[in-house]
Amino acid sequence: MATASDTLAPRGADLANPLYYLENMETVVGWVLAHHGDLLTPAERRRLDAFRVLPEPARALLTRLVMRTGELFRADKLAYPELPVADALACLADGGWLRTDPELALADLFRLYTLAELRQAFAPLLASLGLPRSLPKRELQARLSPEMSVPNPLKRWPGALPGPVVQLTDMALFERVRLMFFGNLRQGWADFVLVELGHQQYERVPFTPASRAFQCRDHVDRYLVLHQCREQLDAGVEPGAVWPQVPEASGNPWLDRRRDRLLLELGRLADRGGDRDLALRAYAASGHPEAHLKRLRLLERDGRIEDAWRLLATLPESDAGDDPSGQGEAEAEGLARLRRRLARKLNLPAPPPAPRPTIREWTLNLPGPTGPVEAAVARHLHRDDAPVAYVENCLIPGLFGLLCWPAVFEPLPGAFFHPFHAAPADLAWPDFVARRQAGFATCLARLRTDDYRTDILDTWDAKYGLANPFVAWSELSRPLLERALACIPAGHLEAMFRRLLQDVRGHRSGFPDLIRFRPADRSGSRYELIEVKGPGDRLQDHQRRWLVYFAHQGIPASVCYLRWHAPESAP
Incomplete structure (x- = not known):
C-alpha cells in the first residue's frame, strides 16, 4: 500500500477540460486503490482496475451516472454533448456495468416517467378500473399500487413506455469508494468531482497507514451500518426498530464517536415519541457530551429526582467548559442549573452560581x-x-x-x-x-x-x-x-x-x-x-x-x- 512518501499528492482537474469530472473521479479511484486497497476485496480491486481501462467515453458516462441520484436511468434521456452516449452505453452494457432490462417497481416508473407518459401508457388499465385519467400523479400511483405490486422488466408493463431503462450494477462499490475517500457519506460526488479544486490551496498533510481512520474492512462495514441506521431515523422509521441494528462499540475512537452521535439522535427521537425507557438506554450508551444532560433532564421529567442526583454526582463539576473534554459551555451551564434545581427539590444545599463580573x-x-x-x-x-x-x-x-x-x-x-x-x-x-x-x-x-x-x-x-x-x-x-x-x-x-x-x-x-x-x-x-x-x-x-x-x-x-x-x- 502506498504511503505519503512514495506517491505524489493528486491535483484537481482544470474546468477547461470538458471531461474534468472524469479526471477528478480517476483521482478518487486512484487514491483509494493506493491508500485503502487492503480494505477492498480482490473482486472489488479488479472491478476498479477494470474501470480505469474502459474507453474514455465509457468511463466518463459511468462517472456521470454514478454522480446522479439513484441507480435507474432512462437511456433516451441521457444527453451529454461531450460524449457519444449511445456507444458509451453499449460499451458499459457489454462490460456488465449496466443492466439493460432491470426489474422495475411501480414507484420506479413514477420516478422515471412524466405524468403524461404514464397516463397514456396506463389508459386501458385506468378505463378497466373505472379511474379517470385526470388523477394527479401521487393519487394515480396510490390507486394503481394494489393492482401492480410486483416488479417487472419494462417490456412487461402495460402500454408502450419509452425505453430502455438501464441500471447501475456497481453503485455499492462506488459508495464504498466515496466513503473511504471523503471519510463520510454526507459529501456527494459533486463536492469533489464537479468542482475546480485549483482555486484553493491545501496544506500537505502526510498520509500513512497509521493515520487512517479505517484500519480494517470491518470499520468500513460498521460505518455503513451506522449510516443506514441514521438514514432510517431521518426517514421516520421508529427508533425502537433501529435500536437493535446499532452495532456495538468497535474500539475505533473515530468510528465510536459517530456511534455516540447516532445514539444521541436515537434517544432524542425516542423521547419525542414517548418511549422514555429507550431514550434513557440510548443516552446511557452514548458517550456524546450532550447525552449526560439529556439523560438527566429526562429523569427529572419522570420524577426520578434521586436517580438523577446520583447520576449527576458521578459527573465532574466544571466552570462552563474549563477543560478540553469536549463539554461545551452551554452543556456545562445546563448541568450547573440542573444541579441547583435538583438540590432544591431534595432539600439539599445548592451550590451558588458563579459570580459574574460587570461588562463595561x-x-x-x-x-x-x-x-x-x-x-x-x-x-x-x-x-x-x-x-x-x-x-x-x-x-x-x-x-x-x-x-x-x-x-x-x-x-x-x-x-x-x-x-x-x-x-x-x-x-x-x-x-x-x-x-x-x-x-x-x-x-x-x-x-x-x-x-x-x-x-x-x-x-x-x-x-x-x-x-x-x-x-x-x-x-x-x-x-x-x-x-x-x-x-x-x-x-x-x-x-x-x-x-x-x-x-x-x-x-x-x-x-x-x-x-x-x-x-x-x-x-x-x-x-x-x-x-x-x-x-x-x-x-x-x-x-x-x-x-x-x-x-x-x-x-x-x-x-x-x-x-x-x-x-x-x-x-
Whole structure:
C-alpha cells in the first residue's frame, strides 16, 4: 500500500477540460486503490482496475451516472454533448456495468416517467378500473399500487413506455469508494468531482497507514451500518426498530464517536415519541457530551429526582467548559442549573452560581444613520495614533490558527482522508482538542518565549493562502497582525486561545467587532476590543460569554451601544 512518501499528492482537474469530472473521479479511484486497497476485496480491486481501462467515453458516462441520484436511468434521456452516449452505453452494457432490462417497481416508473407518459401508457388499465385519467400523479400511483405490486422488466408493463431503462450494477462499490475517500457519506460526488479544486490551496498533510481512520474492512462495514441506521431515523422509521441494528462499540475512537452521535439522535427521537425507557438506554450508551444532560433532564421529567442526583454526582463539576473534554459551555451551564434545581427539590444545599463580573458598556450618539453601525463607530473612534480595525471573528482566531498550525494539521486517524481538506474532518467533534492536547500545549508554550511573534509572522509568510479553518486570509493583513502582536500582551493571547480550545466549534464566533490600538500608550492597555450594537440590537449569548470571560481575565473589552440622532440642519 502506498504511503505519503512514495506517491505524489493528486491535483484537481482544470474546468477547461470538458471531461474534468472524469479526471477528478480517476483521482478518487486512484487514491483509494493506493491508500485503502487492503480494505477492498480482490473482486472489488479488479472491478476498479477494470474501470480505469474502459474507453474514455465509457468511463466518463459511468462517472456521470454514478454522480446522479439513484441507480435507474432512462437511456433516451441521457444527453451529454461531450460524449457519444449511445456507444458509451453499449460499451458499459457489454462490460456488465449496466443492466439493460432491470426489474422495475411501480414507484420506479413514477420516478422515471412524466405524468403524461404514464397516463397514456396506463389508459386501458385506468378505463378497466373505472379511474379517470385526470388523477394527479401521487393519487394515480396510490390507486394503481394494489393492482401492480410486483416488479417487472419494462417490456412487461402495460402500454408502450419509452425505453430502455438501464441500471447501475456497481453503485455499492462506488459508495464504498466515496466513503473511504471523503471519510463520510454526507459529501456527494459533486463536492469533489464537479468542482475546480485549483482555486484553493491545501496544506500537505502526510498520509500513512497509521493515520487512517479505517484500519480494517470491518470499520468500513460498521460505518455503513451506522449510516443506514441514521438514514432510517431521518426517514421516520421508529427508533425502537433501529435500536437493535446499532452495532456495538468497535474500539475505533473515530468510528465510536459517530456511534455516540447516532445514539444521541436515537434517544432524542425516542423521547419525542414517548418511549422514555429507550431514550434513557440510548443516552446511557452514548458517550456524546450532550447525552449526560439529556439523560438527566429526562429523569427529572419522570420524577426520578434521586436517580438523577446520583447520576449527576458521578459527573465532574466544571466552570462552563474549563477543560478540553469536549463539554461545551452551554452543556456545562445546563448541568450547573440542573444541579441547583435538583438540590432544591431534595432539600439539599445548592451550590451558588458563579459570580459574574460587570461588562463595561457605553453609549455613543452619532448623526445618521450612515451605513453599518460597526463602520460608523470605527470612523468616529479612529485616530492616527489610535487606529481602529474591524476584525470580529477573524483576528484572534487567525492568530491562533497561525500559532497552532502544526497542531491543527497533525495527521491523526480520522482527521484527513485525502489531499483536499480545508480543515481536519474531526474539527467539530467534541474530542478535537483532547486528541491534540500535547500539540496544542507545545504551540501555546511558544507564547511564553520571545519568539512567538516571529513564529506567527513566519507562518503567515510560509503558509499564505493555504486553507486553514481559523485563518481568513482575505480579512487579515500582515500589517494588522504586526500591530496586534505589538499591542496585545502574550498573556491575553494565551487566555483567549485557551478559551477557544475549550469549545472550538462554539467559541470561534462571538468575538467583538472592533479593535482599537493605542501603540504609544505605555501606562495602560495598548488595545481594546469593542462590540458594537445598533438600535434595537442586543448581545447574543455567545457574545456575552466572551465578554464575561474577558472581564474575568482582565482583557480590555466593552460594548458600545450606538444611537443615531438627526444631524443638525445648516442655518
